[in-house]
Amino acid sequence: MSGVEPGATGHLIAELLTTGGSGREIPRTVDTHVQRILAELDLTFRSQVVALVAGGVRGR
Numbered sequence: 001m002s003g004v005e006p007g008a009t010g011h012l013i014a015e016l017l018t019t020g021g022s023g024r025e026i027p028r029t030v031d032t033h034v035q036r037i038l039a040e041l042d043l044t045f046r047s048q049v050v051a052l053v054a055g056g057v058r059g060r
Contacts, residue, residue: 010037014053017046 013033037049 009033010040013037014049018050018053 010033013030014037016030017034034046034049038044038046041049041052043049
């Protein structure tokens, strides 16, 4: 993980991922934010973001 801290929008989107919505249920703008979060945190899967949020990890 790169240690980059997502902004407020990134945190909100990451929290939305924890609801378990599929790609079809997530609007395109949200999906764009998800892709940015994945890139900033050097992650591959949405489930990795969910695990970070659930574990309370904030960046570094």
